[in-house]
Amino acid sequence: xxxxxxxxxLGVSLLLLSCNNSTTTTEQTxxxxxxxxxxxxxxVKDDESAKDVVKIAVGSKDHTTLVAALKQADLVTSxxxxxxxxxxxxxxxxxxxxxxxxxxxxMKSDKLADLQNILQYHVAVAVYKTENxxxxxxxxxxxxxxxxxxxxxxxxxxxGTANIVASIPASNGIIHVIDAVLLPPxxx
Amino acid sequence: xxxxxxxxxxxxALLAAASMQGCKPKGTQSAVTGDAAxxxxxxxxxxxxxxxxxxxxxxxxxxxxxxxxxxLFRVIPVFSVDPEKGWGYSEETKPMLNxxxxxxxxxxxxxxxxxxxxxxxxxxxxxxxxxxxxxIARIDLKTFRTNEIIxxxxxxxxxxxxFITENSEYVVAGTRFSVPIGDNQDVPxxxxxxxxxxxxxxxxxxxxxxxMNIAFQILTxxxxxxxxxxxxxxxxxxxxxxxYNSEKANTLLEVNxxxxxxxxxxxxxxxxxxEYAKAGKGVKKAVKYAHNVxxxxxxxxxxxxxxxxxxxxxxxCPDMIYFMPCPKSPHGCDTDPTGEYIVGSGKxxxxxxxxxxxxxxxAIAAKNFDGEYDGIPVLKYDAVLHGxxxxxxxxxxxxxxxxxxxxxxxxxxxxxxxxxxxxDLKVVDRVPTYYSIGHLCVPGGPTxxxxxxxxxxxxxxxxxxxxxxxxxxxxxxxxxxxxxxxxKLLLDFPTIGEPHYAEAIPxxxxxxxxxxxxxxxxxxxxxxxxxxxxxxxxxKGNEVHVYMTSIRSHFTPDNIExxxxxxxxxxxxxxxxxxxxxxxxxxxxxxxxxxxxxxPGETQSLKWVxxxxxxxPMYCTDFCSALHQEMQGYVRVSPAGSNVPLTFSTGKTEPSxxxxxxxxxxx
Numbered sequence: 093x094x095x096x097x098x099x100x101x102l103g104v105s106l107l108l109l110s111c112n113n114s115t116t117t118t119e120q121t122x123x124x125x126x127x128x129x130x131x132x133x134x135x136v137k138d139d140e141s142a143k144d145v146v147k148i149a150v151g152s153k154d155h156t157t158l159v160a161a162l163k164q165a166d167l168v169t170s171x172x173x174x175x176x177x178x179x180x181x182x183x184x185x186x187x188x189x190x191x192x193x194x195x196x197x198x199m200k201s202d203k204l205a206d207l208q209n210i211l212q213y214h215v216a217v218a219v220y221k222t223e224n225x226x227x228x229x230x231x232x233x234x235x236x237x238x239x240x241x242x243x244x245x246x247x248x249x250x251x252g253t254a255n256i257v258a259s260i261p262a263s264n265g266i267i268h269v270i271d272a273v274l275l276p277p278x279x280x
Numbered sequence: 281x282x283x284x285x286x287x288x289x290x291x292x293a294l295l296a297a298a299s300m301q302g303c304k305p306k307g308t309q310s311a312v313t314g315d316a317a318x319x320x321x322x323x324x325x326x327x328x329x330x331x332x333x334x335x336x337x338x339x340x341x342x343x344x345x346x347x348x349x350x351x352l353f354r355v356i357p358v359f360s361v362d363p364e365k366g367w368g369y370s371e372e373t374k375p376m377l378n379x380x381x382x383x384x385x386x387x388x389x390x391x392x393x394x395x396x397x398x399x400x401x402x403x404x405x406x407x408x409x410x411x412x413x414x415x416i417a418r419i420d421l422k423t424f425r426t427n428e429i430i431x432x433x434x435x436x437x438x439x440x441x442x443f444i445t446e447n448s449e450y451v452v453a454g455t456r457f458s459v460p461i462g463d464n465q466d467v468p469x470x471x472x473x474x475x476x477x478x479x480x481x482x483x484x485x486x487x488x489x490x491x492m493n494i495a496f497q498i499l500t501x502x503x504x505x506x507x508x509x510x511x512x513x514x515x516x517x518x519x520x521x522x523x524y525n526s527e528k529a530n531t532l533l534e535v536n537x538x539x540x541x542x543x544x545x546x547x548x549x550x551x552x553x554x555e556y557a558k559a560g561k562g563v564k565k566a567v568k569y570a571h572n573v574x575x576x577x578x579x580x581x582x583x584x585x586x587x588x589x590x591x592x593x594x595x596x597c598p599d600m601i602y603f604m605p606c607p608k609s610p611h612g613c614d615t616d617p618t619g620e621y622i623v624g625s626g627k628x629x630x631x632x633x634x635x636x637x638x639x640x641x642x643a644i645a646a647k648n649f650d651g652e653y654d655g656i657p658v659l660k661y662d663a664v665l666h667g668x669x670x671x672x673x674x675x676x677x678x679x680x681x682x683x684x685x686x687x688x689x690x691x692x693x694x695x696x697x698x699x700x701x702x703x704d705l706k707v708v709d710r711v712p713t714y715y716s717i718g719h720l721c722v723p724g725g726p727t728x729x730x731x732x733x734x735x736x737x738x739x740x741x742x743x744x745x746x747x748x749x750x751x752x753x754x755x756x757x758x759x760x761x762x763x764x765x766x767x768k769l770l771l772d773f774p775t776i777g778e779p780h781y782a783e784a785i786p787x788x789x790x791x792x793x794x795x796x797x798x799x800x801x802x803x804x805x806x807x808x809x810x811x812x813x814x815x816x817x818x819x820k821g822n823e824v825h826v827y828m829t830s831i832r833s834h835f836t837p838d839n840i841e842x843x844x845x846x847x848x849x850x851x852x853x854x855x856x857x858x859x860x861x862x863x864x865x866x867x868x869x870x871x872x873x874x875x876x877x878x879x880p881g882e883t884q885s886l887k888w889v890x891x892x893x894x895x896x897p898m899y900c901t902d903f904c905s906a907l908h909q910e911m912q913g914y915v916r917v918s919p920a921g922s923n924v925p926l927t928f929s930t931g932k933t934e935p936s937x938x939x940x941x942x943x944x945x946x947x
Contacts, residue, residue, distance in 0.1 A: 140796040141880075142858035174862065174905040176832035217906050219832065224931055263859035264832065264905075 132169025142263035145179045146171045149267065157187040157195060164199050165208045171215070177265035178216040178231075180239075180250060182273045183257075190273055209235050213276045219266050222248050222259055237276045250274060316770040319761060322349040327791075330723050330784040332736065333392050333406050334757070339777025340387045342408050342419065347723070347734060347784055348759055350773030358417045358426050359387030359410045363874030367426075370876055371850065371885040372805070373574070375583035379413055379431050380568040387412050391507075391781040393444040393451055395490075399512035399619075399728035403789030405490050407442040407451050414438030416451055416483055418490055420576075422795045427574045430492045433567035433589050434461050434479045440505035442483075443726075446516040450495065450550065453481040454505030454521050458528075461499070462565075472530035476502035479591075480521060482550060491573065496557040496590045498548065498601065501654035502528055504537070505546075506611050507678075512728045513619030515637040517551035520622050522606065522613035526653065538628060542605040542661070544653070545613055545624050547640060549600055556597040562590040576798065579805045579882045595655055602644060603653050605661040606633055612678035616687065616702055617728045621666055623687060625676035632676050632689060634705065636666035667705045672698050677718060678781075680725030682732045682762055688725075690717040690737065697737060697760065699767060711767040713758055716741040722762070723784035731786060735760045735767065738779040745772060755779060796860035798881030805883035807852035812836040817928040824849045824926070830864040830878065831856040832905040834930060835898070838913025842926030845893060845919055851876075854883040865901025868915065875901045890917040 134146055146168055149155045158181055162168050171177060187195050198207045212235035220231060227243040242249040248256045254272035322328050328346030331353075336343055340360030344353045361368030361377065368377045368385060377383055387410035395405040406419045414432035419425065432438055432453045440454025458476040460467050467475045477499055484495040504525040511518035523544045529536030556562065567589045574581040594601050608626035615622050622635040642648075643663040650660045675693030682688070686708065689698050695716050699709040719738045723731035737758040746754055754774035761768045800810060809815045809827040815836040818825045824847050829836045835853075843849055853866045857880040866876040868888055876884045890896065900911035918924045 136860075138796060138860050141860045144859070174832065176905050176907060218910075219834075263857070263862075 132172055134168050134172040136172075144172055144264040145175070145177050145262040145267055148260055148262050149179070149181060152181075154183045154185075154269075155181055157184045158182060161195070161199065161207060161211055165204065165211050167208070167211055167215075171264075173264070175217065175264035176219045177262075178218060178220040179262075179265065179267045180214040180254070180256075180270050180274060181267050182214070182254070182270050186254070186270060186272050209276055210273070213237055213239070213274055221266060222256060222268070235276060237278075239274060312769050316768070320348040320350065320759065320771045322346065322351070327787055329787060330731070330734075331787055331790055332721070332757075332782055332784045333394065334738070334775055334782040335389050335392055335408060335780045336776050337390065337755075337778030337780050338388050340389050340410075341777065342389060342392070342406070343776045343779075344424065345757070345773070345775075346787075347736070348770065350757065350759060350771050352773075352776075354424055355776055356419055356424055356426065358408050358419065359384075359389055359415065359429070361385045361874075364877070366874050366876045366884060366886070369874035369886070371887055372580035372883075375581040376426060376429055376572045376574060378572055378583035379415070379570045380433070380585065381413060384413055387415065389417075389777075389780075390439060391442060392783045393442045394783045394785055395448045395485075396444060396727055397447055399446045399510075399516070399617075401724060401727055401729075401783075401785045401789055402448075403785060403793065405448075405485075406783070407444065409438050409441035409453065411437060411439055411456070414441075414453060414455070416442045416453060416492065418485075418492060420490070421790050422793050423576065425574070427576070428490070428492055429570075429572045430483060430494065431569035431571070432481050432483075432494070433569040434459070434477075434497060434565070434591070435481065440480070440508045440521055443508045443510060443519075445510045445519070445550065446512050448485050448487075450482040450484055451492070452508055452510075452519060452521075453483060454508055455479050456504050456506065458502035458504065469530050472502060473528050476528075476530070478503055478505060480505060480508075480519075480546075480548065481589075482553065492571075494569075494586075494589055496553060496562055496592050498553060499591055499593045500546070500601070501656065503544070504533075506609075507613050509613055509615045509622070509726065511615055511619050511637065512617070515615065515619040515622075517549060518637070519548045519550050520613050520615065521546040521548065522610035522624060523603075524609040524611075538609060542607050543609055543626075544603040544658070545606045545610060545622065545635070546656075547602045547604060547659075552600050553592055553597065556592055556600060557590055561597050562592045564588050565591045577802060577804045579798070579803065579808075579884065599644075601656055602640075603656050603658045604635060604640070604664050605650070605658065607631065612676070612689075614679040614681075614687075614726065616681050617683050617730055619728070621702055623679040623689070625679060625689065627675055627677065627692075629676065630671060632669040632672055632679075632700075633661075634666045634668065634702065635664050639666065640664045669700050669705045669707065672700060672707055673710065678720055680720055680722040680735065681730050682722055682735075683724070683730035684732065688720060688722060688735050688762070688767075690720040692716055692718060692740075697735060697767060699762075709766050711760060711769060713737040713739055714745050714756075714772070715739060715743060719779070719781045721782040721784055723786070726783070731784070733761070733763060734770075734784070735762050736782065736784065738775070738782060740778070742774075746774065757782075796880075797858055798879055800854075800856060800858055800881040803854065803881055803883060805852075805854070807850070807885055808854045808883040809836075809852070810854065811856065812930070815928075815930075817842075817926055819847075819926055822847050826851045826928075828853045828866075829856050830854070830866070830900060830911070832862070833900075833907035833911045835866075835900070835911065835913050836930040837928035838898075838930045839932070840914070840928045841916040841918075842924050843890065843915055843917045844922055844924075845890065845917065847890070847917075849888045849890065849915070850885050851888065851898075852883055852885045853878050855880050857881070862904055863902050864904055864911075866898065867901050868898040869896045877902060890915075893917050893919050893922075 215234040229241040254270040256268045258269040260267045330347040332345040357367035393407040414435040418428040435455040437456030439456035442451040458478040481497045506522040508521040525537035572583045606624040607629035610624040612625035648663040673691035673694040679689045759771040855878040
């Protein structure tokens with residue numbers, strides 16, 4: 093690319109030389125002409141703002157499986173966007189509860205669509221706070237399927253299987269830590 | 281032979297001479313060399329090397345461009361209201377535009393001064409002047425927002441401003457118009473010579489906060505001050521002001537202020553003036569001027585009317601000011617990076633005089649005077665002159681420097697930039713500009729450490745340079761490379777308003793301090809709601825105060841009832857976001873006002889006086905998130921005397937109202 097510009101510039105210079113005796117030196121530009129490699133908002137350098145859902149997950153030692161899966165599923169850029177997101181974040185222990193080999197299987201490149209489907213089933217676009225959740229409430233998830241909220245004795249569960257054990261506000265939404273992985277309806 | 285045809289013959293001769301040096305230019309585009317595009321190309325995602333702060337002229341604002349790309353980053357509202365940013369519309373920013381004449385929504389920003397330490401850019405503040413109702417503004421480069429505006433009394437047409445001293449001790453304000461000063465200002469205009477006086481003001485800058493105060497004014501003869509520059513290095517304690525209308529004309533200045541062969545550059549020993557001010561040589565005069573300060577902690581401005589200014593009269597303060605004769609209505613008055621040379625540019629002169637600071641000092645010591653002008657000693661022209669650049673072009677205006685011993689002077693009449701050697705005063709290069717250049721800018725050009733690389737022309741006329749847009753065309757900047765011996769045109773880019781002076785500074789001097797958010801816990805706005813739970817609506821007589829919060833993607837509250845006709849509603853919106861580049865906007869239907877644009881962690885207030893009963897939608901105007909379009913709500917306005925209680929909520933859907941109220945509320 094650089095070379096093409098250089099050659100083009102040289103060509104034009106030669107043309108000019110043919111009518112203009114002043115010496116035209118083709119100087120290497122000091123301005124970088126290489127575009128920054130495509131990186132999403134996750135690569136923005138910012139130590140001042142509050143952390144977004146991705147940065148919070150990355151900072152949690154209990155969510156290394158989730159973070160690895162988000163990276164594999166190419167969802168880090170999307171979840172670093174403005175959102176707002178509600179992320180149901182299964183802990184490492186929650187993933188460990190899946191049948192042996194499930195996570196490893198999903199992390200294979202030919203299972204990308206399945207992995208994306210499962211992870212997007214853990215993300216809603218909007219902020220759902222537990223204090224506003226109602227028993228029986230249905231929430232549409234990013235993969236197109238629904239989850240159902242159960243509220244009993246002040247405790248909030250998802251799909252009758254996963255307990256919300258903690259909630260963490262993020263700059264671009266909220267994370268609800270859950271103790272079981274949510275399985276999309278088709279996988280049940 | 282008339283003058284016009286003489287001019288055209290000269291122009292033709294120049295053109296012929298130019299075409300003999302190379303191919304005759306076929307069109308303006310052929311002035312660009314082949315590698316120009318690669319020199320200004322900043323790839324997507326890459327940063328420009330310099331920030332370019334450009335005055336907006338009659339737009340009243342300041343714009344920020346990248347160099348070399350010419351990309352526009354921001355228009356900073358300064359002296360004119362800006363409905364886009366709520367500047368001058370929000371309750372918090374209205375006091376910034378207060379003056380002794382009341383609220384003024386517009387002005388004309390001409391010149392830029394970046395703060396300096398040891399005459400080098402330090403990247404802290406940029407100052408701009410208001411040319412119509414005399415003021416100086418200070419913009420904080422951490423936030424790119426106008427943080428302070430001070431009005432200048434005893435002044436009219438603050439053109440010779442806001443140039444800055446070596447360590448940002450002072451910015452100056454020289455009055456363009458001399459005016460009647462004192463108790464009786466209702467005098468016949470034709471008593472100009474008796475009653476009109478000029479002033480130059482020195483506005484002190486606090487080293488830490490940047491806050492301004494008028495330290496002192498110097499009373500001068502009734503002439504017009506045009507531009508100015510501080511000395512630097514050996515001349516650091518001095519300031520130089522170009523003056524015209526030494527004829528003291530009060531009408532048809534086009535003719536009557538162009539009579540004399542020479543006007544003046546006024547040399548001010550400001551260190552001495554400072555001593556006189558401290559020693560009590562000044563007189564405190566009763567005046568009225570506004571001093572407006574924006575507080576980044578309360579996110580609001582205060583306007584204080586001051587009543588006094590210290591005035592130094594040269595007759596009580598010997599050896600403080602001197603006049604140097606300068607040919608034909610000098611405009612630019614620029615000091616070179618060493619501080620030794622002062623370049624005057626007589627708009628109507630055929631030469632560029634260059635004065636020597638050493639010779640000025642010697643002439644003062646030897647009292648080598650050519651009489652006095654209104655009691656001020658006039659130095660002998662030949663005694664202070666380093667030399668003249670002979671026949672450099674037509675209509676010299678401004679000069680910048682590259683730090684390599686060369687000066688670059690703009691020529692309005694002959695539409696060109698001329699490069700010349702400061703020492704031997706020989707012209708070494710010239711390039712045309714398209715068209716009618718005013719100011720020009722070399723990065724760091726007015727400092728002791730020019731960054732060089734480019735010279736940027738700010739042109740008044742663009743005619744055929746861009747796609748036509750009706751009778752008014754964009755004004756423009758043109759970027760030239762000055763790396764080599766020859767200046768090379770690289771790029772045209774359009775500008776906002778009319779650019780006058782501009783400065784350019786290496787980007788890293790600013791980016792390292794750039795602020796991303798306002799910390800919510802430091803928000804001291806008395807109307808802030810620090811969290812959804814603190815949102816509320818309060819009635820105080822006929823005022824309704826809505827303490828509202830905004831965060832992706834809702835307002836709290838977003839349903840409000842109980843507002844009545846006759847009420848004045850204030851929406852105090854706090855943006856709870858703590859995320860860079862996530863402002864929220866706020867607008868309500870029918871408000872005779874602008875929007876609010878509220879930065880993360882900030883509180884801004886919008887005044888609204890509803891005039892009809894009904895339900896009014898309100899919404900977030902800034903595309904903040906995927907659910908931006910859902911970020912909306914309603915305010916119900918009932919007739920005066922209605923018994924609808926004042927209520928507010930967000931997310932409250934129960935109990936739902938089964939049927940609309942039957943009472944006919946609105947007429």
